Amino acid sequence: MELALSLLTLLYADLRFNYEEILDAFFKRLIRVLLLILGFLMYPFVHLRAFKKQKKCPPINNEILLLSATELARRIRRKELSSEQVVMSYIKRCKEVNVIINAIVDERFDDAIVDARKVDKFLLTTIKSEIELNNEMPLLGVPVTVKESIAVKGMSHSSGLKIKNPIISDFDSDVILRVKKAGGIPLLVSNTPEMCMCWETYNNVTGTTWNPYNTNKTAGGSSGGEAALLASAASVVSISSDIGGSARLPALFCGVFGHKPTPEYISTHGHMPTCDDSSWSSFFSIGPMVRYSEDLTMMLKVLCQSDKFDASHLDQKVELSDIKFYYMESDKSPSTNTVDIEIINGIQRFIKHMESARGIKVQKADIKEMKYAFETSSSMLLQLNGVDTIYKKGSNPREWKSVFLEVIKYISFMSPHTFPNIAYGVLKKFVDTLPDGYNKWINDKNNLIKKRFQDLLGENGVLIYPGFTTAAHYPYEIYSKVADVSYMMIFNSIGLPVTQCPLGLNKDGLPIGFQVVGNVGKDHLTIAVAREIERAFGGWQEPPSDLKTV
Ligand SMILES: *[C@@H]1O[C@H](CO)[C@@H](O)[C@H](O)[C@H]1NC(C)=O
Numbered sequence: 001m002e003l004a005l006s007l008l009t010l011l012y013a014d015l016r017f018n019y020e021e022i023l024d025a026f027f028k029r030l031i032r033v034l035l036l037i038l039g040f041l042m043y044p045f046v047h048l049r050a051f052k053k054q055k056k057c058p059p060i061n062n063e064i065l066l067l068s069a070t071e072l073a074r075r076i077r078r079k080e081l082s083s084e085q086v087v088m089s090y091i092k093r094c095k096e097v098n099v100i101i102n103a104i105v106d107e108r109f110d111d112a113i114v115d116a117r118k119v120d121k122f123l124l125t126t127i128k129s130e131i132e133l134n135n136e137m138p139l140l141g142v143p144v145t146v147k148e149s150i151a152v153k154g155m156s157h158s159s160g161l162k163i164k165n166p167i168i169s170d171f172d173s174d175v176i177l178r179v180k181k182a183g184g185i186p187l188l189v190s191n192t193p194e195m196c197m198c199w200e201t202y203n204n205v206t207g208t209t210w211n212p213y214n215t216n217k218t219a220g221g222s223s224g225g226e227a228a229l230l231a232s233a234a235s236v237v238s239i240s241s242d243i244g245g246s247a248r249l250p251a252l253f254c255g256v257f258g259h260k261p262t263p264e265y266i267s268t269h270g271h272m273p274t275c276d277d278s279s280w281s282s283f284f285s286i287g288p289m290v291r292y293s294e295d296l297t298m299m300l301k302v303l304c305q306s307d308k309f310d311a312s313h314l315d316q317k318v319e320l321s322d323i324k325f326y327y328m329e330s331d332k333s334p335s336t337n338t339v340d341i342e343i344i345n346g347i348q349r350f351i352k353h354m355e356s357a358r359g360i361k362v363q364k365a366d367i368k369e370m371k372y373a374f375e376t377s378s379s380m381l382l383q384l385n386g387v388d389t390i391y392k393k394g395s396n397p398r399e400w401k402s403v404f405l406e407v408i409k410y411i412s413f414m415s416p417h418t419f420p421n422i423a424y425g426v427l428k429k430f431v432d433t434l435p436d437g438y439n440k441w442i443n444d445k446n447n448l449i450k451k452r453f454q455d456l457l458g459e460n461g462v463l464i465y466p467g468f469t470t471a472a473h474y475p476y477e478i479y480s481k482v483a484d485v486s487y488m489m490i491f492n493s494i495g496l497p498v499t500q501c502p503l504g505l506n507k508d509g510l511p512i513g514f515q516v517v518g519n520v521g522k523d524h525l526t527i528a529v530a531r532e533i534e535r536a537f538g539g540w541q542e543p544p545s546d547l548k549t550v
């Protein structure tokens with residue numbers, strides 16, 4: 001009897017397993033078909049943008065704008081350049097490109113000049129040595145730009161939310177305090193989609209941020225303002241944030257470096273939106289985006305919560321020959337689009353470079369479970385409770401307004417909010433109704449993927465992996481490619497550090513790139529590889545410029 005019962009349980013467990021697999025396989029294909037239909041329906045509207053007159057940024061004719069932050073700080077310390085000169089150069093550049101890319105939400109240009117003069121005065125009188133200054137204030141006199149969702153005292157901090165009384169922050173977030181302590185000078189806050197809830201940058205307060213390489217395309221999101229400023233040489237280092245690729249997709253679309261650090265390396269205090277779910281801190285990070293890979297380590301050290309852990313390993317010299325290199329070209333999921341051939345070729349070019357120039361073999365990896373990346377990462381993101389959203393009733397993010405009413409308002413053109421924010425509520429309610437069994441299945445798959453990565457990467461492995469399936473696209477195209485964001489989002493749900501690296505431009509003149517993924521705490525490895533990729537492919541490249549506008 002007992003035997004029969006346990007056999008029955010086994011059989012049932014097996015059936016249930018298969019049933020979930022079959023259902024999942026069905027849903028994968030259903031999602032693909034729905035997204036294809038959506039893409040097809042949207043095609044004519046989306047591509048109308050191609051007929052808009054394209055504007056270009058003016059050429060960069062100031063040397064200062066082409067120096068890394070590390071180099072700027074060095075020259076400022078040595079009094080070869082004044083901080084005032086550097087800050088003024090960036091202000092001028094911001095003004096000339098912003099009319100074209102529309103990235104700035106709020107600025108403190110006048111205050112920044114005052115700060116810069118203080119730095120120059122301090123340097124005239126300080127008795128500290130150059131080395132001491134570098135150790136204590138590695139960013140001394142260098143302008144820094146910040147995503148609007150990160151609180152900077154006195155600056156707009158509404159995250160693109162259309163509200164009667166826009167929020168002006170009365171405090172500095174932890175990261176900004178650290179930037180200031182390191183001598184950095186915040187210059188401005190830049191555009192994000194409403195509540196950072198999209199992979200493109202549009203909100204009803206500032207509008208759309210355009211891509212400097214083709215101003216009829218999106219800069220990506222949610223850190224789109226920052227990426228567009230970096231790419232057009234109107235910023236050199238940026239403070240951004242990442243919940244599902246927000247610091248990596250814009251970096252890819254705009255051809256700069258974006259780093260999503262190991263969870264909890266960097267304080268997320270002072271970010272809007274925030275969340276009180278205990279899993280939030282493993283999903284969400286604040287991190288740097290930079291134009292020159294040299295600045296990644298410096299920025300990470302500046303931003304790290306040094307009281308929580310020892311950041312000294314970030315400085316460790318890394319030998320490329322000690323790193324085990326792996327690559328994967330796709331997730332092999334039926335839900336996602338095929339990765340663009342030029343991105344695949346970029347990965348292949350890097351593999352050849354490593355073999356011929358360094359004698360290092362890049363091995364093919366095959367984590368089969370990556371085909372679940374879309375389901376796991378999107379469900380896990382939607383499982384987070386207490387995210388600060390447009391549905392918040394009072395001050396408690398867990399008390400929601402009626403989703404139904406907001407949807408009705410939206411479809412009758414009476415909502416002040418953007419589509420992704422409305423959609424979040426609907427999807428969240430849907431995910432909340434899913435049975436516990438399904439959620440457990442998802443969590444198990446996620447843990448399995450995490451385990452596979454831990455086993456593969458170990459102490460010294462990195463994985464080269466696409467960051468997305470295409471280069472920059474037209475606004476709204478993200479909806480038909482929404483499954484493809486799992487190429488980035490999976491590393492939020494398994495909590496690994498990633499550096500998005502540029503590989504130069506494709507045949508349309510748009511930046512392409514790929515991600516370098518490391519194990520927990522191995523940010524210094526992904527950054528060391530980013531530096532090699534910059535050496536091999538030239539890193540950031542100047543966007544096309546229009547001589548007539550000078
Ligand atoms: C808009 O971008 C496309 C590239 O996708 C380009 O071919 C086109 O010329 C641009 N539009 C204009 C009017 O320049």
Ligand SMILES: *[C@@H]1O[C@H](CO)[C@@H](O)[C@H](O)[C@H]1NC(C)=O
Nearest residue numbers: 202203204205206207208413
């Ligand atoms: C905000 O929405 C209104 C109404 O739809 C529209 O007229 C206006 O142009 C929008 N503003 C921006 C900056 O997108």
